[in-house]
Amino acid sequence: MRAMVTPEFGGPELFEERDVERPQPGPGQVLVRVIAAGTNPIDAKLRAAGASMGLDAPTILGADVSGVVEEVGPGVTDLSPGDEVYYTPEIFGLGSNGSYAEYNVAQANIVAKKPASLSHEEAAAVPLAGGTAYEALIRRMQIKVGETVLIHGGAGGVGSFAIQIAKAAGARVFATAGTQNQETLKALGADVALDYTKEDLTEAILDDSGGLGVDAVFDTAGGDTVINSIQYTKPFGRIATILGTEGDLTPFYFKNLTVHGVLLLRERQRLDEMSVLLERGQMKPLVDEVLPLEQVGKAHERLDSGHGRGKVVLRVAEA
């Protein structure tokens, strides 16, 4: 099969189109013909420094699949050839098995039926980024109707889903982005769009919330974001981060705060829960650009810039 291989770890110019062996589905697994593959910041990190994270080169990256079941392995009864599916494949543990390729093998229990109302390009933008936002907001922070939520990096891949999920859960949403993405924040449903390059976030949030701060904060930006967020989070509030945090966390206990670290684990159930929101239009993927698989290097240049607006999706085959 055709694949865009990472022959060694390094820059986005290294991708090579190669003909590699098509994988076979083992017991409990399905073979999926990839129609579209999402790109994510983790792909760029692995491409640049995969060895330090346990990957061997050459490898096939790519953490989002939308496609069609081609073949099912022994024991798989809940999926059939022809089913349209979407999911995040296991990059680790199954060898060289990312989505930048014509076929992908996955454990059936992490594969979900694709929402019928979404194109494959749209569906491929959802599993990793949408799943991370859903996990952080709904499962870990348990956002409820009437609460206030701040999304750091609201125009990014994860943040753009987070705004929509928080709104769907009934929250009032503050979101941050740079100057060029303020309109995007509003279009995604943010009640208050904040320009972190121009505004004092603490002042803006405390002013708008009567000095209280927000119930919950979602950090998709990293660095000192968690530490800075303490000052505009309500007592007994929650902060979730998908990145680390360094520094003095002492003030967080004076306010009885809770901090959740979030790393997506694969499962079908979460995708099925998101499918409900996607079918109803309460969550819409923000697809910024669709490129052919061969231009994965260009997609990675975008990832490396760190200033994405929504997602870049690769078209691997015709549906």
Next chain:
Amino acid sequence: MRAMVTPEFGGPELFEERDVERPQPGPGQVLVRVIAAGTNPIDAKLRAAGASMGLDAPTILGADVSGVVEEVGPGVTDLSPGDEVYYTPEIFGLGSNGSYAEYNVAQANIVAKKPASLSHEEAAAVPLAGGTAYEALIRRMQIKVGETVLIHGGAGGVGSFAIQIAKAAGARVFATAGTQNQETLKALGADVALDYTKEDLTEAILDDSGGLGVDAVFDTAGGDTVINSIQYTKPFGRIATILGTEGDLTPFYFKNLTVHGVLLLRERQRLDEMSVLLERGQMKPLVDEVLPLEQVGKAHERLDSGHGRGKVVLRVAEA
């Protein structure tokens, strides 16, 4: 009334016995005749450096009262003169109003009936330390039957309650202390007593838990305890700390951990919930020594040593 006053912030030798004005209960408040006063590490911190924490000297410290209602203010209908009560008074906000004195004024809604089966000396050991352990384990980490919990500092004021509360909730309990307090840990109910001066905690806990680590960790020791605990906490586990933490928290998100910062807020409800456990004998205060109020300086020398075993309680008056 007689009080042991902190005339200026500094060492334990500074306490002075003085005759000060007896406080008056305002609307919604009760005046309590103090029978016993607990001592807590926070008292020693405030004595040494209260100015930096917003206190003015001279002041009366002391954050645990067991006593008898002497008089109720206007509007108080749920407490009456003669009621035996226990609670943590507000040190901040009500002026010079700690428990190292013959009388104390408190908002009625933070005062609870004392469990009848406890002496005043026992009851005075409970509100702040027991309340902090209860808040961390039951309300924030929500320890459930069948889980495993590690208590750092299990022989201390807060830790000794934490072991008992975790056992009462049905958990298997690991607890740490120095060599001299290993028997105390077992007597309090710890399933596994660990000597942090001699044992490699990571190895001991991972060995005993089949390499998994514990579901929940309670840090009463501070420093780098939270950071170190990450390696022996299960994925999706919880860590609660009553102190700050500095350092690199990045590994905590790889494991999907949650960290809770805990600072006790006063309320009657939590005391009433603990009273149930105290009446049933599922929680017993570990009172190490009872001293007369005049010897508060000696109690503070013990607090300053940082190696307490349970609590030192001051007898203020005869019951």
